[in-house]
Amino acid sequence: MPDFAARRTMMVDAQIRPSDVTKFPIIEAMLAVPREIFVPAEKKEAAYLGENVDLGGDRVLLEPRTLAKALDALDIQPDELVLDIGAGTGYSAAVMSRLAEAVIAIEEDESLLADAQGPLSDIGADNVVLEKGVLTEGAPQHGPYDVILIEGAVEDLPDGITEQLKNGGRIAVLFVEGRLGTVRIGYCIDGQINWRFAFNAGAPVLPGFEKQQAFAL
Numbered sequence: 001m002p003d004f005a006a007r008r009t010m011m012v013d014a015q016i017r018p019s020d021v022t023k024f025p026i027i028e029a030m031l032a033v034p035r036e037i038f039v040p041a042e043k044k045e046a047a048y049l050g051e052n053v054d055l056g057g058d059r060v061l062l063e064p065r066t067l068a069k070a071l072d073a074l075d076i077q078p079d080e081l082v083l084d085i086g087a088g089t090g091y092s093a094a095v096m097s098r099l100a101e102a103v104i105a106i107e108e109d110e111s112l113l114a115d116a117q118g119p120l121s122d123i124g125a126d127n128v129v130l131e132k133g134v135l136t137e138g139a140p141q142h143g144p145y146d147v148i149l150i151e152g153a154v155e156d157l158p159d160g161i162t163e164q165l166k167n168g169g170r171i172a173v174l175f176v177e178g179r180l181g182t183v184r185i186g187y188c189i190d191g192q193i194n195w196r197f198a199f200n201a202g203a204p205v206l207p208g209f210e211k212q213q214a215f216a217l
Contacts, residue, residue: 004036007048011035011064015050021068023075029098030068035061037119038091055088055112058204062151066183066201067092070172073185073198074147076100083143083164086135086151086206090116090128096149097125104142106133136208138164145169152206153181162186162193174201 012031021027036047039061046053052060076082076099084093087105089112096103105128107113113132120128133139136158138148143164150161153176165171165188174183181202186193 002036002045004034004047008035011048011050015063015065016068019065019069021072023072025099026068026071026095029095030064032098033091033094033123035064035091037122038089038094038116040089040115052203057109058152058207059086059088059109059112060152060203061088061091062203063201066174066203067095069199069201070149070183071096071099073183074149074170074172076147080146081142083139083145083148084151085138085148085161087116087130088112088151090120090125090130092149092151093128093130094120094123094125097128100147101127103128104139104145105130106135106139107131108133108135134208135206136161140164147171150174150206150209152209153203154209155205155211156209158209162188165193167191172198174203176203176205 036044039047039053052063080100082096082100082103084103084105087093087107093103093105138161144166145164146166146169148171150173153174169188171186174181183198183201184195185198186195
């Protein structure tokens with residue numbers, strides 16, 4: 001049997017800490033959550049590699065560095081409500097459940113939704129609400145939110161998502177233009193989103209978040 005606990009420690013020591021992620025709650029959460037149970041069975045050997053894990057259909061489990069650096073920039077507090085858009089197999093929601101008061105995890109792919117339920121239950125992440133929903137719509141019924149994380153790259157960000165942020169809330173988005181991916185943190189101040197560069201990363205564009213093609217006659 002592979003020693004996944006040792007690999008988890010190695011992931012944190014070799015991928016997370018050297019990426020200037022220093023907040024102890026994030027380090028602790030990533031050491032505690034068994035990433036391998038959120039990875040498809042045939043890909044468990046790749047669970048702790050420094051790369052996105054392919055879930056099929058342009059969906060990925062974000063590489064540990066990308067997730068950790070996004071969480072470091074978002075600075076989730078213990079009394080905050082988080083919206084996880086594109087929850088996939090539930091790993092990021094599980095990590096954030098140890099940082100936030102509650103996580104609303106939205107997924108529209110029914111097979112991924114089913115895959116997420118067991119592992120989240122197994123680790124006792126009972127402050128995660130896992131729901132089926134259209135990713136581009138977010139989950140306004142549970143908002144507004146202190147923090148929003150989008151699990152994949154974005155070419156076009158619907159206004160309706162940023163409108164679900166509280167004043168003072170933060171959103172992390174991996175914007176992609178061509179082959180370049182840039183994570184930016186948006187801060188909601190008096191209804192306006194102020195974007196700041198955080199770091200570079202890569203992931204497939206999340207279905208529904210592609211740039212709409214203009215029709216030419």
